[in-house]
Amino acid sequence: MISVHTSPFAMLGGRDAGGMNVYVRELSRHLVERGVAVDIYTRRTDRLSPHITPITDGMRLIQVEAGPPHPIDKDSLFCYLPEFASDVAYLAISEGLRYDAIHAHYWLSGWAGHLLGRYIDAPLVLMFHTLAHLKNAVAQDEHRETTLRLQVERRLVDLADAIISANPDEREEMIRRLGADPARIHTVPPGVDLERFRPADGHAARHRLGLPEGPLVLFVGRIDPVKGIDTLFDAFRRLVHDHEWDGPAPRLVFVGGLIQIDDHGSTMDADLQRLAARAEALGLSDYVLFHGAQPRERLPLYYNAVDVCAVPSRYESFGLVAVEAMACGTPIVASRVGGLRFTIEDDVSGLLVPHSDPAALAAALRRVLTDHDLRSRMQVGARQAAVNYSWQTITSAVLGVYEHLAAANPVIASA
Numbered sequence: 001m002i003s004v005h006t007s008p009f010a011m012l013g014g015r016d017a018g019g020m021n022v023y024v025r026e027l028s029r030h031l032v033e034r035g036v037a038v039d040i041y042t043r044r045t046d047r048l049s050p051h052i053t054p055i056t057d058g059m060r061l062i063q064v065e066a067g068p069p070h071p072i073d074k075d076s077l078f079c080y081l082p083e084f085a086s087d088v089a090y091l092a093i094s095e096g097l098r099y100d101a102i103h104a105h106y107w108l109s110g111w112a113g114h115l116l117g118r119y120i121d122a123p124l125v126l127m128f129h130t131l132a133h134l135k136n137a138v139a140q141d142e143h144r145e146t147t148l149r150l151q152v153e154r155r156l157v158d159l160a161d162a163i164i165s166a167n168p169d170e171r172e173e174m175i176r177r178l179g180a181d182p183a184r185i186h187t188v189p190p191g192v193d194l195e196r197f198r199p200a201d202g203h204a205a206r207h208r209l210g211l212p213e214g215p216l217v218l219f220v221g222r223i224d225p226v227k228g229i230d231t232l233f234d235a236f237r238r239l240v241h242d243h244e245w246d247g248p249a250p251r252l253v254f255v256g257g258l259i260q261i262d263d264h265g266s267t268m269d270a271d272l273q274r275l276a277a278r279a280e281a282l283g284l285s286d287y288v289l290f291h292g293a294q295p296r297e298r299l300p301l302y303y304n305a306v307d308v309c310a311v312p313s314r315y316e317s318f319g320l321v322a323v324e325a326m327a328c329g330t331p332i333v334a335s336r337v338g339g340l341r342f343t344i345e346d347d348v349s350g351l352l353v354p355h356s357d358p359a360a361l362a363a364a365l366r367r368v369l370t371d372h373d374l375r376s377r378m379q380v381g382a383r384q385a386a387v388n389y390s391w392q393t394i395t396s397a398v399l400g401v402y403e404h405l406a407a408a409n410p411v412i413a414s415a
């Protein structure tokens with residue numbers, strides 16, 4: 001596995017650590033359970049951590065020297081990819097390792113995987129996680145992806161031996177816009193851990209998290225313009241200020257962004273401070289509860305504690321948060337974009353609304369919060385839909401892609 005710009009074991013919910021990290025970690029874990037040994041390569045971002053860390057029997061995390069040993073913006077990483085690839089090759093060749101597949105995540109790792117192919121004879125499996133031209137289609141000017149990324153993604157579509165797309169739309173886009181060969185694109189969505197994410201007592205969850213009584217809406221995710229947090233705040237302002245509520249007003253529980261807690265109190269990172277200021281300007285200070293990024297073990301409590309989970313993204317390749325919430329039997333109100341269109345069935349497991357439309361989002365949230373029958377029906381529909389995404393099923397599909405490539409590779413097939 002190659003994940004250059006972010007370690008799969010990084011703290012989630014910061015700017016660059018989210019669904020892809022979870023995906024690499026979970027897929028690797030399930031591959032190991034099936035008897036496949038997995039080495040995960042990532043760029044070293046500190047001086048002290050060991051070069052090789054055994055994670056479990058059969059899984060290692062290998063931190064590669066490429067560029068300065070501290071965090072740098074991912075847009076500056078491209079020039080270090082040759083160094084990254086030759087370091088991986090050096091280790092693999094000196095240890096006498098034979099890889100049956102190189103599975104790269106995100107365009108930067110895709111390029112590193114392509115360069116690695118100069119040294120190692122193994123097929124390249126690529127998962128983009130997001131595509132620049134899809135992101136740009138909904139991005140404001142200052143957040144547009146670079147021309148370099150656009151061009152590299154176009155090249156990688158030809159260079160990869162197989163591409164795993166997270167949803168059927170992404171597959172179509174790659175064929176239509178990037179000229180990809182349909183035979184090389186396999187649509188396999190990410191999975192969800194159905195043991196960890198399952199329905200549980202909501203009152204007990206609220207109590208454990210210290211959450212108030214009354215209607216609760218949850219947001220979980222990275223603080224990134226693509227997540228539509230601005231739309232959610234605008235929708236919440238309408239929800240809280242434009243309507244009379246019988247009983248307590250709704251509150252938004254916000255999970256994401258880093259909050260540092262020490263002896264002197266708690267400090268929000270710059271992104272969260274900006275959001276808190278925005279909430280204040282909208283008159284929402286009493287209605288948005290900032291909880292900061294949460295470890296995975298605590299997320300089922302959050303999903304179970306709330307009435308509805310909002311996923312207001314402008315674009316979402318898959319949207320793990322939606323499926324995790326659904327697995328807990330929590331209805332979703334989400335934008336009708338990307339993978340969310342396929343995972344959420346409108347009016348069955350959640351409600352779909354146009355992206356960037358605060359009025360539509362507010363109306364849908366209000367419907368779910370006030371219509372008890374609708375909510376009960378969607379709680380059942382949500383869990384039922386989520387069981388289609390068990391990691392067992394998804395891992396079998398990914399293994400199928402590796403096996404298909406290995407059979408076609410004379411070196412591996414004869415080994």
Ligand code: UDP
Pocket residue numbers: 012013014017018019020022220221222255256257292293294295296299318319320321322324
């Ligand atoms: N996540 C987490 N803690 C947080 C925030 C997010 O564990 O504080 C996880 C979340 O449960 C999900 C992933 O990060 O598994 C986010 O994935 P998603 O596909 O929703 O968004 P992405 O980060 O890929 O844009």
